[in-house]
Amino acid sequence: MKRSDIPYLDDLRAFETTARCGTVRGAADELSLTHAAISRRINRLADMIGAPLFERSGRGLRLTTAGDRLAEVCRRSFDDLSRTIVSIRETQATDTGAILLSCERSVAMRWLIPRLSEFQDAHPKIAVHLSVGGGPIDSKQDRATLALRRLDFAIDDGWSVVPLFEETIGPVMSPDMRSNFEQSDYIALGSNTRPNAWDDWLRQHPDAPRPRDRRMFDHHFLMVEAASSGLGVGLVPHIVALDDINRGRLVAPFSFDPDGSRYGVLHPSQIPLRESAALLLNWLRDMSGEI
Template identity: 90%
Template sequence: MKRSDIPYLDDLRAFETTARCGTVRGAADELSLTHAAISRRINRLADMIGTPLFERSGRGLRLTTAGDQLADVCRRSFDDLSRTIATIREAQVTEPAAILLSCERSVAMRWLIPRLSQFQDAHPEIAVHLSVGGGPVDSKQNRAALALRRLDFEIASGWSVVPLFDETIGPVMSPDMRSSFDQGDYIALGSNTRPDAWDDWLRLHPDAPRPRERRMFDHHFLMVEAASSGLGVGLVPHIVALDDINRERLVAPFGFDPDGSRYGVLHPSQIPLGKDASLLLDWLRDRSRDI
């Protein structure tokens, strides 16, 4: 078959949309055409191929065997076209686009932001826009180039994952609280995002002193600041307490235990990572080795 014998693209679009919508009216609405225009294009396509593509089924339409075969090919071809055009458009950006990096709030505030200037100093030509967010990422709604997440949820289709480090948690406190902690005279600070964390940790450490009271915070970064200020003992991920431990604002007498989850970076699998985003991803992997 010669390329000149291939049907008009408009006819194929009208046919594929009708097959997908199930009605000519639905296709007309989607393509912003009249009912008559859709019907003309489908009839012209059927005449060119030499066989009917639809048959009546009650008040609706049903694909013929030939129509079903053609609809499947059209659907896959249009999907390939959409992906290819999106990739080409991404490659045609003449000015370096800012990288959108989404990160969980506590990790952003307690670990990422204090280090991000290191990346900016090394790559002043790369702009990084930071947003905060947690949990699942919807590839249809959120087109962040990179998303730093605790991987405790099902990864949506369309996202690739680059593992970074294992999550570990443990109790932290100001040095002045250590004696009260050892005597069991302390307030246990917890996070509403992980309400069972203290129960799990105490079961893992049956010889550890029990708290006299518990108080909950909305976020780990608030809990760490409360622990640093002497309000109690916070059970926190290592990553959010790391800098305060290094500065000796906090101590962690029991260390940190793995909780079975990991952190990683997600990025849209159908959009190739550009050079700048790849540099940022490599930097994140390098910095995470210190955790």
């Protein structure tokens, strides 16, 4: 087989993640993609190979014989690839003193990136490389120096946790949308990453106006932008709406309620924090005081 005939890496990754998680939804959450996008990639891979990779088993999926063979090869290949990348990153970090900071996508786009220049201005010799990711971290494969996460998952023993702030959520809207909201004439904007958020919030606020319709977005940062543009009322974490509220682009008439989870910074427990990483960690802790 020619190298050009090898399937797309994105298709192989979607397949391997689904095989490992056991469900398309689990793979969609891990890869921050939609259920439909995962299914399309798996179907395209099966068509290219010429054999089904999964079969239905009750409410879940089961690998076919061909799928089991391919999943094992993918696991080994991705493990080798991850170890190689980790080794390169560690070498680079050691050589340059750089920090690799992993952060959840919406938090990175709506809160961290707009503030990161403040840290860089204060510490111009410290290079911070930012990657996006969410959920559990594999200490054997992910060698981020620091990882900013919503702590709603079991944490591997290889990581230490520094708590930052509690997660709070609430409805936000453009100022012009407020009267429509109060009259129950609004579209509720939700995120596919938390599909039950509106049901939970409305149950906790029985006197709140009810929406006339709902729309879902793949990520909170898309939903916040939609709310700022007047497309509806978004139910969002405070951290991703903070700047738009301060600028007057959004209002939050019901404020924000704790949802029982917290954010924190994780770092490898068996690797002493370098001075540069400790400075960034302290800065993140200070900045989180505004939330």
